[in-house]
Each structure stands twice: as structure tokens, then as C-alpha cells.
Amino acid sequence: MNRTARLYALVEELRATAPRPLTVAALAARFEVSTRTVQRDLQALMEAGVPVRTAPGRGGGWSIDPEMTLPPIHFTADEASALAVALAAADGCTPYADAARTAAQKIAVSMTGRASAAAQELAARIVTLPSPSDSTVRTAVEHALTTKTVLRLSYIDAAGRESHRVVEPAGLLTADGRWYLIAWCRTRQAGRGFRLDRITGAAPTTEQAQPKDLTELLRDSAAAGAVHPTTLAPLTPSSRKPKAPLR
Structure with missing residues (x-):
């Protein structure tokens, strides 16, 4: 069994016995490898974000949170x-x-x-040219969208003018390889799109934003024809009807 297959099998072994923990020795015997190899594999799973955890002492061992993992998925x-x-x-x-x-x-x-x-x-055959980015800005935008909170922005427009805005995030728009934060701008009292690579500063707040309809904010804008990606359709709650293309 190669390492990739063993990592997959380790996850499934821990899922099968959860929440009961398994010792490194038991896992090593199960996969016929050394305890050191199992320790390295478990550490690799942790670094990859798989929710495996260890409990020390008598009766301890390694376990996994089954609610935070996926059952086996067979990709073509x-x-x-x-x-x-x-x-x-x-x-x-x-x-x-x-x-x-x-x-x-x-x-x-x-x-x-x-x-x-x-x-x-x-x-192995995909390469990219790294682009400069501000992870602090990206993290602040992600946090505001996830928590539905108000965001303070410093922004440079296409003409090079800098402004400071207080916005209520509504969603994200992608077009021509660019990403835009769509939000209600309190400064302009209107819906606005902010290109992420032109946001020079973003400060999160704890103030809850008022719910904004993404369709309404895009209406009468250059992005009025935006549609929801078909690849995300399965993620849309079944109780909601899919929206028609924006006009």
C-alpha cells in the first residue's frame, strides 16, 4: 500500500471506530508499518486540516470527528x-x-x-505566475462576508483616486479573472463593486450589516447580467428557487 492509499485508509479506520480512539501501535499493526510511520502519517493528516486528534494517557489514542469529515467519495x-x-x-x-x-x-x-x-x-503540469496580494485584506473581506458584519475599506479606483468607505458586504462577483466585493456603500448610499486587488486596507468591525439583496445591488450596473455559476447549483438550499439571470 502506497502512502496516499494509507492516508486515506487511516482516515476511514478512525471514522469506523469513532469516537473510540485507536493507539498508534494498533494502527501500525493494522497497516503493517512501523509506529514511526503511523506517527508521520497522522501528523500529515493534521497539517492537511483533517480533524484527527490525540488524547494522552491510559485509554487514549488517536480519533477523528466523524461530523467534520466526509464519507468515501469516489471520483472519476x-x-x-x-x-x-x-x-x-x-x-x-x-x-x-x-x-x-x-x-x-x-x-x-x-x-x-x-x-x-x-x-x-x-x-504536475499546472504552473502559475504569483501575483502580489494582501492576505490581511483578503482575510478581512472573507470574515465580513462570513459573519455578515460591516467593513471599513481604503480603496483606489481606476483613476488612481483613494477613498475610505464603510460598506455592508453582500457577496462576491468574478469576471475576467478578477474578483469584486459587492456591497452597500454607506458613503455613497448605493450599491458598489470593489475590485479586491484595489482594496489597500480593510478593517473588520463587530457591527452587524443589514441584509442586502445581491440582485438589487447589481441592477442597472455593468454586472447586471451576472448569473450564479452552475457548478454551485447543488449547494443552493432546495427551499429556495434559483434566481433568473440578472437584468
């Missing part, structure tokens, strides 16, 4: 390759890029066989 080679390409596109300027990176690691751990080989082979 084409699906695995598509995921490799999509996750590779999440560079430093992409919202939630850090989460995308750990998701890629978790997916890699879960794949075996032809799917794993296809993803690894394609990943």
Missing part, C-alpha cells in the same frame, strides 16, 4: 482532474484561497487509484 479520473484545475486557480488573490488549499489536501488524501494518479499527473 476526469472529475479528479477537474478538481485539480479548479483548485489550482485559487491563487493568493482569490477569496478563501487558504481554505481551498486545505480542501485540496483533504481531497488528495481521499483519492486512490486512477483518480488519484490522474489528479497528480495533471497537477
Whole structure:
């Protein structure tokens, strides 16, 4: 068994016995490897964001939170390759890029066989040109969107003018390889789009933002024709009807 397959099997072994912990010795015997190898594998899973944990002392060992992990997912080679390409596109300027990176690691751990080989082979042939980015700004934008809180921005527009805004984030727009924060701007008393790479400073607040309809904020703007990506359709709650293309 190669290491990738063993990492996947370790996760499933811990899932099968959860919440009861397993000792390193028991796992080493199960997979016929040394305890040092198991320790290295478990550490790799932790670094990849897999929710494995250890409890010291008598009756302790390693366990996993089954509610925070996925059951086995069987990807086809084409699906695995598509995921490799999509996750590779999440560079430093992409919202939630850090989460995308750990998701890629978790997916890699879960794949075996032809799917794993296809993803690894394609990943070896994808390169990117790093772009300068401010992770502090990206993190603040992500936090404001997730917590639905007000955000204070310093922004430079296309003409090079800097302004300071207080905004209520509503969502994200992607177009032509750029990402925009769509928000209600209290300074302008109107919906506005802020290109993420032009935000020079972002300070989170604890003030709750008023709910804003993304469709309404985009109405009569250059992005009025924006639509929800079809790849995200399965994530939309079934109780909500899909919105028509924006006009």
C-alpha cells in the first residue's frame, strides 16, 4: 500500500471506530508499518486540516470527528482532474484561497487509484505566475462576508483616486479573472463593486450589516447580467428557487 492509499485508509479506520480512539501501535499493526510511520502519517493528516486528534494517557489514542469529515467519495479520473484545475486557480488573490488549499489536501488524501494518479499527473503540469496580494485584506473581506458584519475599506479606483468607505458586504462577483466585493456603500448610499486587488486596507468591525439583496445591488450596473455559476447549483438550499439571470 502506497502512502496516499494509507492516508486515506487511516482516515476511514478512525471514522469506523469513532469516537473510540485507536493507539498508534494498533494502527501500525493494522497497516503493517512501523509506529514511526503511523506517527508521520497522522501528523500529515493534521497539517492537511483533517480533524484527527490525540488524547494522552491510559485509554487514549488517536480519533477523528466523524461530523467534520466526509464519507468515501469516489471520483472519476476526469472529475479528479477537474478538481485539480479548479483548485489550482485559487491563487493568493482569490477569496478563501487558504481554505481551498486545505480542501485540496483533504481531497488528495481521499483519492486512490486512477483518480488519484490522474489528479497528480495533471497537477504536475499546472504552473502559475504569483501575483502580489494582501492576505490581511483578503482575510478581512472573507470574515465580513462570513459573519455578515460591516467593513471599513481604503480603496483606489481606476483613476488612481483613494477613498475610505464603510460598506455592508453582500457577496462576491468574478469576471475576467478578477474578483469584486459587492456591497452597500454607506458613503455613497448605493450599491458598489470593489475590485479586491484595489482594496489597500480593510478593517473588520463587530457591527452587524443589514441584509442586502445581491440582485438589487447589481441592477442597472455593468454586472447586471451576472448569473450564479452552475457548478454551485447543488449547494443552493432546495427551499429556495434559483434566481433568473440578472437584468
